[in-house]
Amino acid sequence: xxxxxxxxxxxxxxxxxxxxxxxxxxxxxxxxxxxxxxxxxxxxxxxxxxxxxxxxxxxxxxxxxxxxxxxxxxxxxxxxxxxxxxxxxxxxxxxxxxxxxxxxxxxxxxxxxxx
Amino acid sequence: xxxxxxxxxxxxxxxxxxxxxxxxxxxxxxxxxxxxxxxxxxxxxxxxxxxxxxxxxxxxxxxxxxxxxxxxxxxxxxxxxxxxxxxxxxxxxxxxxxxxxxxxxxxxxxxxxxxxxxxxxxxxxxxxxxxxxxxxxxxxxxxxxxxxxxxxxxxxxxxx
Numbered sequence: 001x002x003x004x005x006x007x008x009x010x011x012x013x014x015x016x017x018x019x020x021x022x023x024x025x026x027x028x029x030x031x032x033x034x035x036x037x038x039x040x041x042x043x044x045x046x047x048x049x050x051x052x053x054x055x056x057x058x059x060x061x062x063x064x065x066x067x068x069x070x071x072x073x074x075x076x077x078x079x080x081x082x083x084x085x086x087x088x089x090x091x092x093x094x095x096x097x098x099x100x101x102x103x104x105x106x107x108x109x110x111x112x113x114x115x
Numbered sequence: 116x117x118x119x120x121x122x123x124x125x126x127x128x129x130x131x132x133x134x135x136x137x138x139x140x141x142x143x144x145x146x147x148x149x150x151x152x153x154x155x156x157x158x159x160x161x162x163x164x165x166x167x168x169x170x171x172x173x174x175x176x177x178x179x180x181x182x183x184x185x186x187x188x189x190x191x192x193x194x195x196x197x198x199x200x201x202x203x204x205x206x207x208x209x210x211x212x213x214x215x216x217x218x219x220x221x222x223x224x225x226x227x228x229x230x231x232x233x234x235x236x237x238x239x240x241x242x243x244x245x246x247x248x249x250x251x252x253x254x255x256x257x258x259x260x261x262x263x264x265x266x267x268x269x270x271x272x273x274x275x
Binding site for chain 2: 083
């Protein structure tokens, strides 16, 4: 596999999460699991206009990004939404911008706008 | 909702260190809800999650979580019952089942999977999914595990 990224070696967890989220079908699958998780491939497939193989491929990308976790229940494989990676991005980035930095930017905006 | 919530986090730490962070009272009050939790790590042993001073000041009972150990296989698998006593609504729902699984992977990274079986406990399910975070009730498991990862990897939790 080749990546365009300048940092080819260091494909980190965040990269995988952002790549996984950069696709509408995968976001739709996450929405489905958010509404109700513990679903089988067959249940998920019935919500999409796509081949079973296509859905499997998307679920695999989501699993590799740790956004979906599976569990066996007898013969069934159930899919669960794992919110931890999104939480980590929230904790690492969003908190940063909503904290002091965002405050500084708002201060600057007020200053520039003469308020 | 299926009644079961599963959370998985990869942490650059050994299973032994993560096990200690979960089961030792010296560690388990340093992240997440920051209540000191005492676990008697044998089948039938008691689990007591003590409220911290801030929680007690806001009216929480002294023991905020209780439960019983079902399985304790250090440092790979811990199964316990879990009842949240902080709120009458969750206390009345009774005991749920909580499983921690730790698996050593490549490059010193360990996966920690938390499975919380919450059938019959809709209030606790909402709390652990982080739905009450804006009310100051913490962000549930995703928040706890993200904080645990941060503590073990950087030495600092979010509130430090």
